[in-house]
Amino acid sequence: MEANAPQFKLILGSSSTARRKILADMGYQFTTMSADIDEKAIRKEKPEDLVMALAEAKAEAIIPRVSIGESEGDAEPTLLITCDQVVVYEGVVREKPSSEAEARQFMKDYANGHAATVSSVLVTNLVTGSRRGEWDKVEIYFHDIPDQVIDKLIEEGIVLYAAGGLIIEHPLILPYVKEVVGSTDSVMGLPKALTERLIKEVL
Template identity: 95%
Template sequence: MEASAPQYKLILGSSSTARKKILGDMGYEFTTMSADIDEKAIRKEKPEDLVMALAEAKAEVIIPRVSIGESEGDAEPTLLITCDQVVVYEGAVREKPSSEAEARQFMKDYANGHAATVSSVLVTNLATGTRRGEWDKVEIYFHDLPDEVIDKLIEEGTVLYAAGGLIIEHPLVLPYIKEVVGSTDSVMGLPKGLTERLIKEVL
């Protein structure tokens, strides 16, 4: 017996490869749209407030670009998922590194220490306007990160596009992760359990 298709369309408002993979692994079919917003223009004291504000700003940019069903009688609502993530280290919010030097400093700081990721998920039902969002926090503890590993990571370049210069699932980084308190999918940018719950809440 075939599983019935969900009675809604899903748009992931993100161009993140990791988020696409997680949502795909959860069994969802979806399309993607990315929001180009000036993240630096949005400032909040608390990281939790910042990631929620950024997810909302992304939704606001994407929503006008989505055509909601050609006919009013379209039975399938469209759900939009927008997200954001920052890394918090010693109370300070870290976004994507602005340079190789900053990425290197970020990684040196984590060695034998810990950082946290704060991720937001916002799900908007475009048919009803119902919107639910929450944040999720994960603590990551590190062993020492050797300089040659940091060099390789910077040379490869992916870390320059990651919040806080942090990619825990990276094969070069994995051996130096001591402990992750929380879910790995949340660190990668999309907490599965939270996402599923918010989708149900807006339907």
């Protein structure tokens, strides 16, 4: 960050390792807090509306737990970043697989086909109350994915915790990714360019 950049505290409202890594790669120092919300209780027709509503619900859950020094007056602003992501396959929203069988079916569907990730980023300035959010969509096209690769991924288990059972940066999956239309960091859960812009907008 440049020397003249406004100083601010940053909280990442997510326990995702991938998001932590992306934010650290962007050069930010931050603390993390995760929102304990019932994501299944929030339902929207459109995936874009769903991820925005979930990012807002996470922000609402975390904000009351953050203490901000009121008396300091000119204290540096504290920004909270909350995010959500779903995978969309043939128009249907996919969340984390509920079983190994479902994860297997998800991956078989992607083979020789494509899926999209829809990610939301919401940045809230906890001092001014200013809030900006947007969603980002990435299309991912796949070659055929061999059964033994799918077996290995399920055995290892990480895909069971990923939206839509989709982890394109995984070394086992990478060779079968034909094309990514959009940014890889967005697929991993935090679109860098969008996050940078929203941070600037709320400061």
